[in-house]
Amino acid sequence: MTKTLGRTKEQTQALKVVVVGCGRMARAWIETALAMKNVALVGLVDLHRAAAETRAAEFKLPMSMVFDSLAEAVKQTGAKMVFDVTIPAAHAAVTLEALGLGCHVIGEKPLSDNMVDAKKMVAAAKRNGLTYAVMQNRRYIAEIRALSRLLRSGKIGDVQEVHSDFFLEPHFGGFRDEMAFPLLIDMAIHSLDQARLIADADPVSVYCHSFNPAHSWYKGDASAQCIFEMKSRAGQPLVYNYRGSWCAGGMNTSWQCDWRVICSKGTAMWDGEQSLRVQKKKPAKNQAFVKDFHEVAVPVKAMKHQAHDGLIRAAVAAIAKGEVPETVCTDNIKSLAMVLGAIESAKTGKKVKIRV
Ligand SMILES: NC(=O)c1ccc[n+]([C@@H]2O[C@H](COP(=O)([O-])OP(=O)(O)OC[C@H]3O[C@@H](n4cnc5c(N)ncnc54)[C@H](O)[C@@H]3O)[C@@H](O)[C@H]2O)c1
Incomplete structure (x- = not known):
């Protein structure tokens, strides 16, 4: 390794990155940026300078890396990439500014909290010839990859139904307690995006009933149930059923949901953690009342880098x-359309066609 002024050659040539939004989630982004040889973290920005200074101190970074604005950070450092880790309502402003300054963006989910801004962000990336990719860390887990590979192999036939349950009771405080539809906007975006990966399908329509249980401390709806009609890339129709609550204490599911995928020749179940089981129908000469099944082994390939890091x-x-990254905005906007379609359905009480 060639050394230049105390830095390795790789670090000197590394892609310069500014992190905007230095709250709780920024830790994971900073950790990965500091661990990557081909990335040089050069700036930290937050609406509240103190938040950026706190992160700088926590990671033992020089206070000279803290800037009062993104424009100043990019001007002074020559950064070519921005990690947008601000709150959902700020994603459009920060990402549009970053793209305007000539930086690629990797930003936290959700892409935006509304479709008008989302389309502006996608158009700005295209217009500037830059990439904007969205954080969907729950795709970067060894078991979901194994499940997705197994289903794509056709071993248990075509995907017909996907069901996922999400029941947790986190007390975040902050923006989630105040926003409308916190479960759908801030959390279900993960599950609905995972459903697209698992079923290899895109959304067609949604009916959603969203509500706020009497014991909920959130201002907006903390619970929702949605039925999505989807179409696989092979053109097969399928149904995805999402049930979720952010104020469900006890008997909790994993953050990745508890999944059941029913296919034409068998069923796959994943608990969102390490338990991944698949059963396939045994061929029977005569029609049996209840068919026999055998377990199908699902090889899980270890991933060195998972979740945000991955x-x-x-x-x-x-x-x-x-x-093109997997979660590029032109694709990820379909996951956002599922969320926004669900919200529209919840508001109108009607089934909503999903168009991007
Ligand atoms: N992918 C995941 O698993 C996951 C988990 C938690 C949070 N998140 C997402 O990460 C993002 C941040 O969440 P958090 O929990 O860190 O929130 P947070 O409130 O702890 O931090 C957000 C920070 O952004 C700053 N900010 C807001 N608007 C800004 C602007 N215009 N310019 C600069 N800074 C601004 C705030 O001052 C704050 O310090 C959200 O989009 C959230 O949905 C993702």
Whole structure:
């Protein structure tokens, strides 16, 4: 390794990155940025300077890395990439500014909290010839990849129904307690995006009943149940059923949901953690009242980098090679459309067609 002024050659040539939004979630982004050889973290920005200074102190970074605005940070450092870790309502302003300053963006989910801004962000990335990719860390888990591979192999036939349950009771405080539809906007975006990966399908329509249980401390609806009609990339129709609550104490599911996928030749179940089981129908000569099944082994390939770490590394590598990251905004906007379609259905009480 060649050393230049105390820095390795890789670090000197690394992609310069500014993190905007230095709250709780920024820790994971900073950790990965500091661990990557091909990335140089050069700036920290927050509406509240103290938040950026707190992160700088926590990671033993020089206070000279804290800037009062993104424009100043990019001007002074020559950064070419922004990690947008602000709150959902700020994603549009920060991402549009970053793209306008000539920076690629990898930003926290959800892409935006409304479709008008989302389309502006997608258009701005295209217009500037830059990449904007969205954090969907729950795709970067060894078991969901194994499940997705198994289903795509056709071993248990075509996906017909997908069901997922999400029941937790986190007390965050802050913006989630105040926002309308906190479960759908801030959390279900993960599950609905996971459903697209698992079923290899895109949304067609949604009916959603969203509500706020009497014991909820959230201002907006903390619970929802949605039925999505979807179409697989192979053109097969399927149904995805989402049930979720952010004020469900006890018997909790994992943050990745508890999944059941019913296919034409069998069923797959994943608890969102390490338990992944698949059963396939045994061929029977005569029609049996209840068929016999056998277990199908699902090989899980270990992933060195998972969740935030996995997605950030994969997206940076794709952008560096001029390739398209998996969660590029032009694709991720379909997951956002599922969330926003569900909200529209909840408001109108009607089934809503999902168009992007
Ligand atoms: N992917 C995940 O698993 C996951 C988990 C938690 C949070 N998140 C997402 O991460 C984002 C941040 O969440 P958090 O929990 O860190 O919130 P937070 O409130 O702890 O931090 C957000 C920070 O952004 C700053 N900010 C807001 N608007 C800004 C602006 N215009 N310019 C600069 N700074 C601004 C705030 O001052 C605050 O310090 C949200 O989009 C949230 O949905 C993702």
